[in-house]
Every structure is written in C-alpha cells, then in structure tokens.
Amino acid sequence: MLDELRRLLAEFDAQYVSVAGDEPSRFPFLCRWAYQILTSQNREIDGRTGSPVDCIPGERNLDTGDASSAPLPHFVHHLSLEVSNGSDFQRYFGPECTEELDTAVREVVGGLGFPLARHLDRIEPVVGVGTISLYDALCRTRVTVPGDVVLHPEVSYGFFLPQPYRVGGGVATVPMAPDGTVDIDALDRVVAEQNTRLYAEWLPQRSALVWRTLRDLYGRGLLDTPPRFEDAEEITSGLEELDTLAAARTLLTRAISRWPVLRDAQPLHRRPAQVLRPPRVVCYLHINPGVTGRMATPSHLARLGEVLGRYRVAAIEDMSYHSIRSAPEDCGTLLEYYADTYVLFGISKPFALANLRIGLLWAASVKAESVRRALEGTVGFVYTGFQNALARALGTGADAIRTYLAEESWRTENSYEFRRHLMVAMVEGAGSERIPDVQRARVRSVVLDEVDRLLRWKFDQGVVICPPGFEDRPVDTPCYDKLDPAILDFHRDLAVRFLTEGLSRWFAVEYEPECGFFLVVHCDAVLGRGRIGPVGIRRTFHLFAVLSYLLGVRVVPDEMMTLPGSGHRRVRLSFSPPVQNLVRCMFTCHQGLTWLEEQSGGC
Missing domain, CATH: 3.40.640.10 (Type I PLP-dependent aspartate aminotransferase-like (Major domain))
Incomplete structure (x- = not known):
C-alpha cells in the first residue's frame, strides 16, 4: 500500500504542474484526486458478512462543512405538504x-x-x-x-x-x-x-482594447456611428500619468462627449462605466x-x-x-x-x-x-x-429559531462548543491551556470511552492491536474483555498517550475559533521534516493523501482553500461530525502517523 501511495503521489505531482496556473482546471483536478483517486484503503473485513467495511465512516469526516443538527423543525413537514400538493410542478x-x-x-x-x-x-x-x-x-x-x-x-x-x-x-x-x-x-x-x-499591463494595448469594447457597444446598438480605431486612440491618449480610477473617469468622460447616448445606456445591465475602463x-x-x-x-x-x-x-x-x-x-x-x-x-x-x-x-x-x-x-x-x-x-418565530440555533451550539451534551474543546485536546493534548478546566475531565473521559469503543469495534472485525512480542500469538477469546491483560494494558496506554500528546507532533492550532465549527491548524512540523516515515511530504496535499488513502481521514488541505504559491502550510479540520467520528478520526491519525514514523526512513 505504501508503494502504491508513493506511485500515486508521483503521478499527482507530475500532473499538478500542468494545472497549477489554470484555476478553472486546478480546483476540479484537486477534487478528482481527493474524492475519486485517493480514497480510503483503511478497511476491515466484517466477520459476519465477509464484506469490507471502512474503519472511518465515509460521511461526517473531518472535511465536512455540513451542520450536525437535525433540519429546522417543521421544515420537513411543510416540504412534504408542498411536494404532495404539486400545484407548482407544471409552471415555470x-x-x-x-x-x-x-x-x-x-x-x-x-x-x-x-x-x-x-x-x-x-x-x-x-x-x-x-x-x-x-x-x-x-x-x-x-x-x-x-x-x-x-x-x-x-x-x-x-x-x-x-x-x-x-x-x-x-x-x-x-x-x-x-x-x-x-x-x-x-x-x-x-x-x-x-x-x-x-x-501597467493595460496601458500599452489600451487603444486596441478600448476599440474592441467600442465595437461591442456599437454591435449592441448603443452607438449611432461605428467607432474608428482613431477614436479609441484619441480617448485613450495621455492616460499614463493617471492612476486606474482617474483613467477610468477620464476615458468615460471622453467617450460620452463623443457619444452622448452612452450616458444612460445599460446594455445587459452593464453600463459603459463598467466596461470602458482598465481592469482593476x-x-x-x-x-x-x-x-x-x-x-x-x-x-x-x-x-x-x-x-x-x-x-x-x-x-x-x-x-x-x-x-x-x-x-x-x-x-x-x-x-x-x-x-x-x-x-x-x-x-x-x-x-x-x-x-x-x-x-x-x-x-x-x-x-x-x-x-x-x-x-x-x-x-x-x-x-x-x-x-x-x-x-x-x-x-415559527424568532424565539423558536433562537432556541434551535443555540441548542446545537451550546446546550446539548456534545454541542459544537464542547466538540471544539475536544478537537483542541486531540490536537494539542488534554493539558492544553485552551481547554477550560471545567471541561477537561469530561474531555478526558470522552476520549478514553470512544477509543475503547473503537478498539472493541476492531475486535469484532477480528483485528486486535497488539504490543511488541504479541503479534504472532493467536487470539482465542470471543470476548474483548478477556484478552490477555498485557494487551488490554497496551490499549489503555495507547489511549493515554493519545490523550497526553494529541497530534502535536504533526499539527499545531493556528487560530482560536471563537465561532463556527472549523479548526485551522498548521503543519510546519511535518513540512519541516519533509516526510512521514517512508513517505515524502512537501505540501499539505501530500499530507492529505496520507491521511485519506492510508487512514481514511479526510481533511481540507491548503491547496483546496487558497491559490498556488500562498504558503500551503495549513489544513482545516471540522468538528461538526459526531463525537464518536471525531475521536475515531483523530485517534486513527495518531496511530497511523506514529506507525509510519516507525518504519524505515522514519524520523
């Protein structure tokens, strides 16, 4: 799987060069790679059905922008009535x-x-x-x-x-x-x-560009006489000493003095002032x-x-x-x-x-x-x-709407506000100063409970994470709680280590989010090392590929938030998914990245 990932990353890099400067092509290219090619290989075989099952749910991953609450009350009911009525179906x-x-x-x-x-x-x-x-x-x-x-x-x-x-x-x-x-x-x-x-780019070719615009205005019937190239030269002369806004005013004034009809013309809702000017x-x-x-x-x-x-x-x-x-x-x-x-x-x-x-x-x-x-x-x-x-x-009224909006943000047990603290703890460790003391004990409890639930789920799929020296020993118990005590102690140690350090070896919180449900983190530690174990990491999309392809955890890399050449040091994590999904994703990252760094070529 590592060899295939390295091959895919080499292919990505070779293709990305050709689209990096073409934004209408670049972003769809990134979407295709993110959602169609670098899909999760982190699957287990369900012992009951024999079918592969994703270890991380496909929906509600860390890249989501979806809210986690139920739709606005009464909406579904009223929509069903509208659809059942169908009186509007036959008309535009x-x-x-x-x-x-x-x-x-x-x-x-x-x-x-x-x-x-x-x-x-x-x-x-x-x-x-x-x-x-x-x-x-x-x-x-x-x-x-x-x-x-x-x-x-x-x-x-x-x-x-x-x-x-x-x-x-x-x-x-x-x-x-x-x-x-x-x-x-x-x-x-x-x-x-x-x-x-x-x-500066417009000035040398201004006469030709303005003449083209004038001809377009004439073609729409807004000029009573066809423009000559000499007209464009005359109304664009002497603009070198002006800035772009002053040049636009001067150009329009000259055009209107020559063609007064332009003063009030609005072709296709674009007045001449919108098109007879330099770009800006x-x-x-x-x-x-x-x-x-x-x-x-x-x-x-x-x-x-x-x-x-x-x-x-x-x-x-x-x-x-x-x-x-x-x-x-x-x-x-x-x-x-x-x-x-x-x-x-x-x-x-x-x-x-x-x-x-x-x-x-x-x-x-x-x-x-x-x-x-x-x-x-x-x-x-x-x-x-x-x-x-x-x-x-x-x-339903402002009071009901306000209650609905506040419920998911603050009032529920696993509200957005709590999930923010939970996510920060899983990035920086449960000792982070960003977490209020009143929330710290609950954060710890939730992480430990959800890690335990994940390890039990894996056991049900026939997978047991074992400490060194236990890998070749058969697991002959049908009950997770009856595993060898050394294995259970190892599992608890994994959870405690995750709680203590979070993903701080790879990520750091860059901005404190006072609202919304995104956490933007920078990846300077990974990018500074240039690799995670045997996989080279030169950009945040490479990190995305490791997380998505190997671990099934999707984030939003910098390349999908901004233009090329803007630094590419950040990824966006959403904390709108359910608590179970958040812990499963982040713990999987901790385990997977740790394992990678232990391989040959690791740090």
Missing part, C-alpha cells in the same frame, strides 16, 4: 424570491436582532441554488473587464476560487493577521499592487465569520469599509456560518460601514439544510435585478415549494 417560476419567503426572512433577521436588520429598507433578498451559485452570479455582474480581480482571504473556500476566472477575471489573496482576521494593511497594499500591475480589483470576498472562526469586530469592519471605499471595490460578505457558536446580534455586517456590500446569508449551515441548496443574497434594491438575470442565464431557479416550506418553518 423565475429567479425571484417568493413573497412568503421574503416576508419570513425579513421577520427572522429583524426578530433575532441581526445588525443586518437595520438595512432592510434598502436591500432585498435574491434566492439562489446555494451561496456558491449566488457568488457565481455576482462574479458575472461585477467582473466586466478581462483581467478584473476578486480578492480572497488567504484562508478561504476552494469552491469560490474558479468563478472569477470563468468570466475572464482572476483572484488574488490577502494575508491573515495573527488573530485570524484579514490583515487590513495587507489588503490595502494588495489592492494597490494589483491595480498598479493591471494598469473589483470585489473583495469578506468571509464573516471567517474560516478561521473569527468574527470581524466593528473597528475591523470600519477600517475595511474605508479601504474598500477608497479603491471603489465592492464587498461580497459571506455570512454562511452565522449563528454557529455566535449570537445573531453579534454578527456584525460590513453594510453598517460600506454601502457597496452584497451579503450572502447562508441557510445550509445554521439550519442544517445543505442538500436543499437554498441560499440568500441581500443586495441593494437597485442592484438585485442584475443578479437575478445572471442567475436566470446560469443555474436556474429555486423550486417554490422549497422556498415556501422554508418560509413556514421560519414562521
């Missing part, structure tokens, strides 16, 4: 939000106390097939000049990376601050650097709460709004993980400080409806229509039955 419905859902989400946002509620008089909801489809539509309306850039935090979501490229733009990343938020000073610097680079940074993806589990403070949002406003960069605020270990009233919005903000308001994660594929976008009323038309031409519409069932489930 456009990309509009139903009136019932519009009313319901406004009442819930206001009733729960989201700061977003203070802006409901000037924004309206757009419904889409999940937030990814809405983000895709936004890219289609905001990336209007070839080369336009959308900025991402360095720790982002891989599924949001390809869309700007697919519409002719690109992505650049912004470094993180030590607290897990985006570094605002770095953001300021990155915008300036990107605009300078794009402008046009959007910033503001993930709040961030992947790192940090919520942006009012001062951070105010500084962010100031920088984006200075460069006229629109904000796409992704609030997909709102209300998970955070109160709605604490989830601030950039809309408070910057009007040119689109808000992706997630339904899947807080309300456990990921497979439903409903997302909401709050947009200024004057801008919402262009997003709807982009949706209409791409992913289609959200079934009205889904919308109405969600509206009626939300209609």
